[in-house]
Amino acid sequence: SAVISQKPSRDICQRGTSLTIQCQVDSQVTMMFWYRQQPGQSLTLIATANQGSEATYESGFVIDKFPISRPNLTFSTLTVSNMSPEDSSIYLCSVDTRAAEAFFGQGTRLTVV
Amino acid sequence: AQKVTQAQTEISVVEKEDVTLDCVYETRDTTYYLFWYKQPPSGELVFLIRRNSFDEQNEISGRYSWNFQKSTSSFNFTITASQVVDSAVYFCALSEEYGNKLVFGAGTILRVKS
Numbered sequence: 579s580a581v582i583s584q585k586p587s588r589d590i591c592q593r594g595t596s597l598t599i600q601c602q603v604d605s606q607v608t609m610m611f612w613y614r615q616q617p618g619q620s621l622t623l624i625a626t627a628n629q630g631s632e633a634t635y636e637s638g639f640v641i642d643k644f645p646i647s648r649p650n651l652t653f654s655t656l657t658v659s660n661m662s663p664e665d666s667s668i669y670l671c672s673v674d675t676r677a678a679e680a681f682f683g684q685g686t687r688l689t690v691v
Numbered sequence: 692a693q694k695v696t697q698a699q700t701e702i703s704v705v706e707k708e709d710v711t712l713d714c715v716y717e718t719r720d721t722t723y724y725l726f727w728y729k730q731p732p733s734g735e736l737v738f739l740i741r742r743n744s745f746d747e748q749n750e751i752s753g754r755y756s757w758n759f760q761k762s763t764s765s766f767n768f769t770i771t772a773s774q775v776v777d778s779a780v781y782f783c784a785l786s787e788e789y790g791n792k793l794v795f796g797a798g799t800i801l802r803v804k805s
Contacts, residue, residue: 609791611792611793619797620782620795620796620797620798621782621784621793621795622795623792623793623794626791626792668734670736672793674791680738680741680784680786681738682728682735682736682738684734684735685734685736687734
């Protein structure tokens with residue numbers, strides 16, 4: 579089973595600032611996914627990050643707001659830019675090992691004040 | 692387009708009762724993958740099961756069981772003899788491509804009272 583380390587686990591940020599969330603996997607994976615979970619809501623995919631190419635964003639999410647890096651097959655970052663209180667959510671990194679399950683990091687609980 | 696519906700927003704049961712969480716899905720693909728996840732108050736997502744569309748066998752794991760019925764596009768989850776530790780939000784999810792992104796249902800909050 580893949581082990582995913584995501585950090586920070588939580589943060590409180592001022593509006594207008596940016597936060598970069600890191601996701602490290604202990605094995606090489608082709609695709610990494612970033613999801614957002616707003617308070618009391620389900621998970622929504624933000625984007626798919628493939629190594630060596632631009633991330634693919636879902637409808638309603640744009641690169642300027644959520645820039646993603648994928649420098650190698652074990653690491654990715656998601657930046658939440660110019661934050662507002664509406665960005666307060668849990669952000670989760672996920673991978674698929676092509677074996678069985680879709681694994682998730684422990685999540686980053688972001689509060690914007 | 693793919694869609695997952697969990698019509699039960701919240702369920703409350705008393706410990707030792709059995710409880711079934713419903714999941715109905717929509718997809719145009721003949722090959723797809725269904726998942727159940729548990730999200731306790733701590734927030735992490737705990738994988739429970741994956742089922743392939745070509746494998747309609749029901750599965751039992753301890754107190755957990757899953758009933759997959761392609762004819763009704765349902766993938767229901769039953770907890771037998773529920774315990775307080777089962778209290779969490781449970782998500783059903785669908786992937787139309789092996790190894791690809793998931794579409795989640797709205798989730799069902801399960802409260803088990805002692």
